[in-house]
Amino acid sequence: MGGMTTDIKLIDENGRRVDGRTPDEMRPLKIEAGVLKRADGSAYVEWGLNKVLAAVYGPRECHPRHMQNPTRALVQCKYNMAAFSVDDRKRPGPDRRSQEISKITSEALSHVVFTEYFPRASIDVYVEVLQANAGTRCAGLTAASVALADAGVPMRDLVASCAAGKAAGVVMVDLGKEEDNFGEADIPVGYVPRTKEIVLLQMDGDLTHDEYTKGLNMAIKGCEKVYDIQRDALRRRYEARSLDSDIGAPEGVQKEVA
Amino acid sequence: MSKDVMAELKKDHISKLLTKGTRSDGRGFEEMRELKITTDYIKSAEGSARVQLGGTDVVVGVKLMVGKPFDDTPDKGVLTTNAELIPMASETFESGPPDKESIEISRVIDRGIREGHAVDLSKLCIEKGVEVWIMFLDVHVVDFDGNLFDAANIAANAALKTAVVPAKRAGKGEDYPLPLMHTPISLTAVKIDDKILVDPTHDEERVADARLTVTTIENGNLCAMQKGLEGSFSIEEVFKVIEMSRRLGAETRTRLPG
Numbered sequence: 001m002g003g004m005t006t007d008i009k010l011i012d013e014n015g016r017r018v019d020g021r022t023p024d025e026m027r028p029l030k031i032e033a034g035v036l037k038r039a040d041g042s043a044y045v046e047w048g049l050n051k052v053l054a055a056v057y058g059p060r061e062c063h064p065r066h067m068q069n070p071t072r073a074l075v076q077c078k079y080n081m082a083a084f085s086v087d088d089r090k091r092p093g094p095d096r097r098s099q100e101i102s103k104i105t106s107e108a109l110s111h112v113v114f115t116e117y118f119p120r121a122s123i124d125v126y127v128e129v130l131q132a133n134a135g136t137r138c139a140g141l142t143a144a145s146v147a148l149a150d151a152g153v154p155m156r157d158l159v160a161s162c163a164a165g166k167a168a169g170v171v172m173v174d175l176g177k178e179e180d181n182f183g184e185a186d187i188p189v190g191y192v193p194r195t196k197e198i199v200l201l202q203m204d205g206d207l208t209h210d211e212y213t214k215g216l217n218m219a220i221k222g223c224e225k226v227y228d229i230q231r232d233a234l235r236r237r238y239e240a241r242s243l244d245s246d247i248g249a250p251e252g253v254q255k256e257v258a
Numbered sequence: 259m260s261k262d263v264m265a266e267l268k269k270d271h272i273s274k275l276l277t278k279g280t281r282s283d284g285r286g287f288e289e290m291r292e293l294k295i296t297t298d299y300i301k302s303a304e305g306s307a308r309v310q311l312g313g314t315d316v317v318v319g320v321k322l323m324v325g326k327p328f329d330d331t332p333d334k335g336v337l338t339t340n341a342e343l344i345p346m347a348s349e350t351f352e353s354g355p356p357d358k359e360s361i362e363i364s365r366v367i368d369r370g371i372r373e374g375h376a377v378d379l380s381k382l383c384i385e386k387g388v389e390v391w392i393m394f395l396d397v398h399v400v401d402f403d404g405n406l407f408d409a410a411n412i413a414a415n416a417a418l419k420t421a422v423v424p425a426k427r428a429g430k431g432e433d434y435p436l437p438l439m440h441t442p443i444s445l446t447a448v449k450i451d452d453k454i455l456v457d458p459t460h461d462e463e464r465v466a467d468a469r470l471t472v473t474t475i476e477n478g479n480l481c482a483m484q485k486g487l488e489g490s491f492s493i494e495e496v497f498k499v500i501e502m503s504r505r506l507g508a509e510t511r512t513r514l515p516g
Contacts, residue, residue, distance in 0.1 A: 096361045103358045103486075110488040187483070197490035201470070203483030204373045209500070212480050216493065 006182040010168035018179065019048075023172035026162070026222055027135075031142070031229050033150045033237035039126075041151025043233070045143040048176060049133035054143035055126045056151040062122035073118035077106040077125040079140055085132040101137045102127075108141060108161075108190040108199040114154040123153060134180035138163050141190050141200060146230050150237060156192070158230050159199055162222030163188040164215040171211050173218045187215050191223035269465040276453050283312075283459065288502055290457045290510070295412065297420045297515055305421025305436065309413035312459065313403030315347075318395065318413035320421045320436070324384065324428050325392035335382025335390045339368035341397040341410060348402040348460075366444075366484045367397060367410050370473035374442020374481040376418055381437035384430060391423060393436075404460040407471045407484075411444040412510060419515045442481050443510050444473040445503035449489055456502055470496065472503035476511065 010018060017023070027048030036042035039055035046052075062068045079101040083092050094102075109125065125147065127140035138161040145158040165175045167183030175186055185205025191198055207215065275282055285291065291312030300306035303319035327334060341364040343351040356364070371377070382391040395417070397410045421436040448458040448466035458466060467489030473482040480500065485491065491499075 096356075096365060099358055099361045100365050103362055104484075107486065107488045111490055192490065195490075196492065198485065198493065198496060199490045201483060201485035201491070201496065203480060204369050205481065206373065206375075206475075207480050209478065209480070209504075212500070213497075216496070220493070 006178070008178055008182065010179055010182060011170050015170075017167075017172065017176070019176055021172075021176075023170050024218060024221075026174040026225060027176065029226065029229050031146055031233035033146050033233045039147070039151070041147045041149070041153070043143045043146035043150060045139045045146075047135060047139045047142075048174075049131060050129070050136055050139045051131035052136060052139040052143050053128045053130060054140065054147040055128075056123065056144075056147045056153065057126075058123040058151075059118040059121035059153070060124070062120060067122070068120040071119055072115040073113070073121040073123050075106050075110040075113050075115065075123045075125065077102050077109060077127060077144060079105060079127045079129070079137070081129040081132060081136070085129050101140070104200055104202070105137065105141050105144060108159050109144060109148065111197070111199045112145070112156045112159055112192060113148065114156070117154060123148070134175050134177040135163055135188075137161070137200075138188050138190075142226055142230060146233055149234055157194040158227060159190050159192055160223040160227035160230060161188065161190040161200060162219050162226050164219035164222065166205065166207060166211060166215065171214045171218065173222045185211075185215070187212070187219055189216065189219040189223060191220055191227075193224055193227045265464050268461050272462060272465055273451050276451055276455075281455065282461065287453060287455045288506070290506060291459075293412070293510070293513060295416050295513060295515075297416050303417075304424055305417045305419070307413045307416035307420065309409050309416065311405060311409040311412070311457065313401060314405060314409045315399075315401035316406065316409045316413050317398045317400060318410065318417040319398070320417045321394045321396070322391050322421075322423055322436075323394075324389055324430065327383070327387065327390040331379075332387035333383045333390075334379040335377070336392045337368070337372055337377065337379065337395065338393065339364050339371065339395045339397070339414075341367060341399070341406070343399050343402070343406075346401075347399040351399075351402070362484075362486065363406050363410065364397070366407055366471055366482070367414060368395075369482040369484070370411055370442045370444050371395065371414055371418070374473055374475050375439045376415065376442055378437040378439045382423070402460060404458045404463045405446050407446045408444050408457060411442075411473070412514070415441055415443065416514055440475040440481075441511050441514060442473050442475050443503075443507035444471050444482070445499070445506050445510075446471040447499045447502060448487075449491065449495065454495060454498055454502075456506060470499045472500050474500075474504050474507045476508075478504050 041056040141161040165186040167179040190200025294310040299308040305320035469486040
């Protein structure tokens with residue numbers, strides 16, 4: 001964890017957190033699918049003060065060619081933070097943290113994509129963090145799976161992602177920035193709700209076995225809530241598409257608008 | 259390509275053995291390979307260790323120098339971890355800038371040592387905000403047969419335990435032993451055909467579906483975790499690996515210098 005000390009009260013007398021949440025309350029989450037024109041699929045996630053975009057290109061030919069797998073497609077995620085996304089300007093370009101996040105996000109997504117349908121291809125997923133406020137890898141993975149679905153990439157299920165952690169001695173879901181910086185532990189989880197599989201799992205900090213058990217369960221509960229919002233975003237996307245096609249209907253055909 | 263074919267053939271072999279409850283080197287699923295620790299291996303380093311875990315051979319050196327602290331931790335020393343997967347150790351390692359694998363390994367080792375508070379960084383402050391000790395933990399892999407995570411973690415712990423702060427050389431008083439707090443030990447397990455095995459060899463790693471590294475400290479608390487590869491874990495499997503990490507980690511801890 002951040003290892004920094006603070007005077008901020010992470011939990012007040014009433015058991016409320018810095019932003020007024022209870023320990024099992026997530027930050028507000030909004031997801032919109034199909035927000036970019038050029039990409040094959042895209043999604044925008046606003047999660048608390050996090051603003052994250054995901055775009056999918058492909059399946060397309062994999063370059064360089066020696067990377068190609070003759071039996072299946074590669075899912076290649078690139079996680080990137082904008083220079084202005086954090087308080088102290090982040091030096092542009094990949095650093096070790098973002099490369100690690102790219103790797104584990106690619107691995108989590110590969111598990112749900114039917115990669116065997118697209119030998120030699122690459123499915124490229126670009127995650128751009130525009131505004132960061134703790135929990136960007138979860139927001140990125142959540143956005144990326146909606147973008148993949150929006151691109152029509154065949155998948156076993158969506159991956160939903162949410163973290164839990166501990167701050168001021170309290171196990172809580174979805175840490176905010178202060179809780180992440182000054183808290184004691186963080187457990188980001190990527191979860192496939194339909195099969196109950198864990199596809200992304202990290203932890204740092206200090207937790208007893210009981211605290212960890214409680215935290216992991218909280219994170220998974222969070223993932224289930226995220227999943228509902230992801231599915232809702234996709235449903236809205238397809239409703240919007242059917243309206244689009246009405247607009248393009250041939251002349252003389254009466255449009256039926258509800 | 260030929261490597262993929264070999265991996266396929268070996269996968270069949272490894273799977274067949276697993277159904278019989280054994281592994282290609284005759285070990286049980288929860289059995290570590292032979293561990294050999296040599297400390298004070300490099301005289302030019304402030305602390306060092308060479309660890310042989312089965313066929314994996316790593317050398318870790320600790321170097322300390324005086325430098326400026328980070329702005330957000332003005333009264334703490336700085337820890338920097340780097341893993342070099344040099345071409346000498348395996349035909350799959352290439353020289354040049356670190357790739358995704360070595361970045362992940364560096365960061366997982368770093369997370370264990372940092373979050374487990376192996377070193378008391380607050381005692382590495384010389385003058386608040388001006389001068390602190392900068393500690394470099396360099397992992398050099400010389401022979402690779404799987405499970406770099408644990409071999410490097412054990413070597414890092416052993417090197418730290420023998421390290422001396424070179425205060426005299428820097429004109430900062432008398433030399434003193436590196437101030438230590440905990441011994442965070444990692445345990446890595448892989449999942450192959452729904453079976454969980456600890457301390458995987460290179461062949462086992464190549465055919466594994468998923469990997470989980472869990473780091474614990476003396477009192478059994480968890481301090482770091484990293485899931486890797488494209489497969490998944492159930493919640494029960496995660497807790498199984500945690501139990502193994504606590505049990506086998508305690509055994510490994512007794513092997514380290516006091």
